[in-house]
Amino acid sequence: MPTGFNGRWLRVNLSTEEVRVETVPEEVYRAYLGGRGICAYILFRELRPGVDPLGSENKLVFATSVVTGAPVPGVNRVSVAAKSPLTGTYGEAEAGGFFAVEMKFSGFDVIVFEGAARRPVYLWVKDGRAELRDASHLWGLTTKETAEAIRRELGEPLARVACIGSAGERLVRFANVIFDNRYAAGRGGLGAVMGSKKLKAVAIRGMRRPFEFHDPRRLAEIARWYAESWRRYPGAVSRSTYGTPELVTPLSRDGTLPTLNFRGGSFEGADAISGETLNRTILVSREGCFACPLRCKAVVKARPPYETDPAYGGPEYETIASFGSLCGVGDLNAIAYANQVCNAYGVDT
Incomplete structure (x- = not known):
């Protein structure tokens, strides 16, 4: 094998x-x-x-x-x-x-x-x-x-x-x-x-694993170490808590958030579209990729008139910046709806 x-x-x-x-x-x-x-x-x-x-x-x-x-x-x-x-x-x-x-x-x-x-x-x-x-x-x-x-x-x-x-x-x-x-x-x-x-x-x-890893015991040790130790690192904890939208506030504060078609680097509505606000207002749950304990992927449900289907997940930082600060939009509900439309039609954001 x-x-x-x-x-x-x-x-x-x-x-x-x-x-x-x-x-x-x-x-x-x-x-x-x-x-x-x-x-x-x-x-x-x-x-x-x-x-x-x-x-x-x-x-x-x-x-x-x-x-x-x-x-x-x-x-x-x-x-x-x-x-x-x-x-x-x-x-x-x-x-x-x-x-x-x-x-x-x-x-x-x-x-x-x-x-x-x-x-x-x-x-x-x-x-x-x-x-x-x-x-x-x-x-x-x-x-x-x-x-x-x-x-x-x-x-x-x-x-x-x-x-x-x-x-x-x-x-x-x-x-x-x-x-x-x-x-x-x-x-x-x-x-x-x-x-x-x-x-x-x-x-x-795929219902089975038709291959083996060279040293399964050592691999299991590495996986166990990561699962037990990631919470010691503030960056990993923040990413697990807020996902990639955690970047909105610090980038705006530092003047590097894409804003108004790159005419600026700070957005006055940054707090309204931040990871913290997403968690407080439209977050339903979080999920993660295979074998990743961070579970940084947001699942959201926006409010009318921009109501969204949680099946489409939620916006990442890039989408929030593209439909939010870059366009001068400070409404997370509208951004989440735009994210859903793009996922439904299969359009890059």
Whole structure:
């Protein structure tokens, strides 16, 4: 049994609807480890210069790493990459949550999509098996509607779903890929690449761990140390309490908060959109990514007329700054609603 990786990649040709498994030697993992390293390795080897980012020759990669699945924080993110339609160069983005772990537990470290489907499709992967399924009935749905419909169709309420909304379908060049309604591979327009390939979603269910780590006992010790010691560090406690919105107040105080289209660095309404105010007014709960005790992700419910669905999570610092101080908006309810609209349509914030 391999240590730290499965050694199996999925190669999905959307043009021919062929799905095949590739066996990859350990040397590739030792050289590139996984994640963005593996993404770059694949794309720079397989894409010719001048490829149209929204053409069928572009390739889209979902990648885990040799440490995905380890019970420690910060290592369980999924990398998504392609030639970016936004920049025309290499584009890579990452998302947290649980998708990466489920993907690796399903038996595959990497999924490479090539070609373009004639009709909308989604990929279903479960415990070493994979198939393309029709997604015509999903085209036009929001990200939440898509994920819910796929789970009902498969009879898999715990399936993890990465999908695009209408922005990706319409090839908006800053469309993103949304994971389970609230996590995003945001940068580079990778949602538009999915849309150009008529790939509406990727659904994953991994029920077992088909690999081992080299020294499970030492790894468990490290995980236990982190779980017991993070509360000693004020920065970690603050991040756990307020999430990334904790940055709003200190950045405004220091004059480095993006304000009024960068005409200023301090926002007079900063306190109204701060992490402290979010906790006091619209916070419902907090959740975290796989094996991370910080649980910094906010789940919010804004008040009318900007009422929001907690299924879409809540705004991170970047979204609060973009829709808040940068636009001169000091209403957290409005910002939370804008965040929901962008998550539903699959738009980068």
